[in-house]
Amino acid sequence: MRTPPRALLTGLAAGAGAVGLLWLVQAAPSFRLDALFATFAHLTGLLAAYGILVMLLLMARVPAIEHGVGADRLACWHSLGGRHVLTLCLAHAALALCAAAAHGGTDLLGAAVGLLGYPGLAAAATGTAVLAAVGATSARAVRRRVRHETWRAAHLLTYLGAALAFAHQLSGPDLAGGLLAAWLWTMLHTTVGVLLVWYRLVVPVRQALRHSLRITEVRTEGPDVVSVVVQGLGLDALRAEPGQFFRWRFLDRRLWRTSLPFSLSAPPRNDTLRITVKACGDHTRRIRRLRPGVRVLATGPFGALTAHRRTRRKVLLLAGGVGITPMRALFETLPGAPGDLTLLYRAGDAAQLVLRDELEAIAAARGAALHYLLGPSDAPFDPLAPRALRHLVPDLPEHDVYLCGPPGMTRSATAALRRAGVPGSRIHAEHFTF
Ligand SMILES: Cc1cc2nc3c(=O)[nH]c(=O)nc-3n(C[C@H](O)[C@H](O)[C@H](O)COP(=O)(O)OP(=O)(O)OC[C@H]3O[C@@H](n4cnc5c(N)ncnc54)[C@H](O)[C@@H]3O)c2cc1C
Structure with missing residues (x-):
């Protein structure tokens, strides 16, 4: 419910x-x-x-x-x-x-x-x-x-x-x-x-006792970004959906005191969950040094950025920076025929793109469109301006838009989408700050 x-x-x-x-x-x-x-x-x-x-x-x-x-x-x-x-x-x-x-x-x-x-x-x-x-x-x-x-x-x-x-x-x-x-x-x-x-x-x-989560892999994805794969028992019972997040507590000497919210960066499968974390402060920097075997408490799932929000056949996923994590999971799992899904991924430059191989494999397998919008946020050309968006996605007003990125980008992209003809009720955004 x-x-x-x-x-x-x-x-x-x-x-x-x-x-x-x-x-x-x-x-x-x-x-x-x-x-x-x-x-x-x-x-x-x-x-x-x-x-x-x-x-x-x-x-x-x-x-x-x-x-x-x-x-x-x-x-x-x-x-x-x-x-x-x-x-x-x-x-x-x-x-x-x-x-x-x-x-x-x-x-x-x-x-x-x-x-x-x-x-x-x-x-x-x-x-x-x-x-x-x-x-x-x-x-x-x-x-x-x-x-x-x-x-x-x-x-x-x-x-x-x-x-x-x-x-x-x-x-x-x-x-x-x-x-x-x-x-x-x-x-x-x-x-x-x-x-x-x-x-x-x-x-x-109850979740901690039931699922016995442990890290199985910590993988470098790009500069300052790692994926952490966690395995446990009976994870189906969590009924976690792509687009959702958990609050994670890593039972490591330097991290056990705090629980941090991270979205699933892949759909849950075979009793594993995966998150992808960008180091931006003390705790996220420590996550890079975690090793397999560390016990994990995950509370959740939380969040409403899921397939349930969808009202249209066509969907545009718009990600900025590490906001790609829930979009990556949705890109793989949102139902759709070839041509129904488009992912726009905004980043400062190509080196900052993460999970790129996975995104390209999903796009190829599903017949979905994938565009990287690269360049500094203060560059004269704004790839998220209404005209640029309509150029990339000509039937943009026919889409539901899922949006996740830094607060400034989310604000300006929401305004641009509205000006490009997408009603506010079809823009589904998640903010990575509380
Ligand atoms: C719903 C949600 C999903 C997120 N998903 C991802 C993800 O998939 N990948 C990713 O890299 N980042 C994600 N984030 C952001 C991530 O949680 C923060 O970057 C991280 O908590 C910062 O921790 P820090 O101690 O390293 O940084 P700090 O420098 O201590 O904090 C940086 C910012 O993060 C906020 N923050 C710190 N601790 C918490 C906390 N316990 N709960 C909420 N906010 C906190 C602070 O308000 C501050 O503005 C998500 C955030 C939210 C709210």
């Missing part, structure tokens, strides 16, 4: 509507200043609580959502939504404070001290501070300076913030008195909690 992005957004919006309705039912009409502050504190509090739950659900790695929406899009929604949720939390706190100050005729500091005596409010204040701290580490300017592992470790605190917020919701005034609302709220939280534990903890452990 795959949840399409629109269905998920509709469901989430309906949930927000239900929360608004709950507020409306509970709101007591009054034009007194303290009551007005209190009622909007109530609304922002309910929406913030719902938002926290949605943020957790988006990151729970539920296969139906991951395979339907795509991990990169989920991460993007999570990052955008997280900012709004944090704003709601802070607005809720500020409005509640104003309500208490207006009600008691005190200043804000006096109101804050008074509020801390209420049940669950110390937990709420701590939870909000934790969420604000996590939000701060995710701000773009900070994120660029912080190591991925540090950022992830800080993100684990979100669970603590969410638990404290939940304690406040149950004991605070927002749900108090509404038995049905409190029961439903608890059920929703329990469901999301179970999904998180199941898909982020139980499933990875």
Whole structure:
């Protein structure tokens, strides 16, 4: 089962509507200043609580959502939504404070001290501070300076913030008195909690025990690029599809602490999986030095860049740099007659092309078109300009386009494809950054 992005957004919006309705039912009409502050504190509090739950659900790695929406899009929604949720939390706190100050005729500091005596409010204040701290580490300017592992470790605190917020919701005034609302709220939280534990903890452990993955080969593919072949038991059960990725943890002295996302660069076969990795940082450089026999934990599969997205007979695969990896797997496996498939592979120069022999063999065997678009990205001639694309693929608007490459290339290629007549709904892109 795959949840399409629109269905998920509709469901989430309906949930927000239900929360608004709950507020409306509970709101007591009054034009007194303290009551007005209190009622909007109530609304922002309910929406913030719902938002926290949605943020957790988006990151729970539920296969139906991951395979339907795509991990990169989920991460993007999570990052955008997280900012709004944090704003709601802070607005809720500020409005509640104003309500208490207006009600008691005190200043804000006096109101804050008074509020801390209420049940669950110390937990709420701590939870909000934790969420604000996590939000701060995710701000773009900070994120660029912080190591991925540090950022992830800080993100684990979100669970603590969410638990404290939940304690406040149950004991605070927002749900108090509404038995049905409190029961439903608890059920929703329990469901999301179970999904998180199941898909982020139980499933990875079960996969590790069941498949016993080990490296069988590390092969140099080009400058700074290696393929790692991994073998295990019963890999069919993973039901991994070309175009998808796993999170890989290599149990080597220098790599076991981190799990990194890499797409399959070949379709799974004979109980082997293959990834192709470009060295671009500390961890990917260490992968080049891995040796056969090293144990591997792979969690997945994730991602929605699969054959299921296809709506047309003709398909254009457009790869930039190491973005060739999922395209290579799709080039071999997407169903199609001769002439249906075209692969455009953008690289700085011929030396940077990887998996070239395989691509050429697949193109010859399938009667598919394969073009290399070489040259620096700042060269005067842009091979991804709309006219150039239409020259290479004359019936381009009749195609579905699968696209994977560096962020700059993905952005400009998407714009060029749109200008060349491909509707946005038929451009299926995957970003190699979360
Ligand atoms: C869905 C997906 C599929 C990918 N497939 C491939 C592939 O097939 N081949 C390939 O060479 N690269 C692929 N990448 C990119 C690859 O995961 C990163 O290049 C790698 O994680 C960088 O690790 P590093 O520590 O060497 O580099 P660093 O210098 O530490 O990081 C470089 C960049 O990678 C990001 N990154 C680092 N660690 C992680 C992590 N654990 N999870 C997510 N992002 C991280 C950082 O945000 C940073 O922007 C893929 C990425 C994603 C998200």
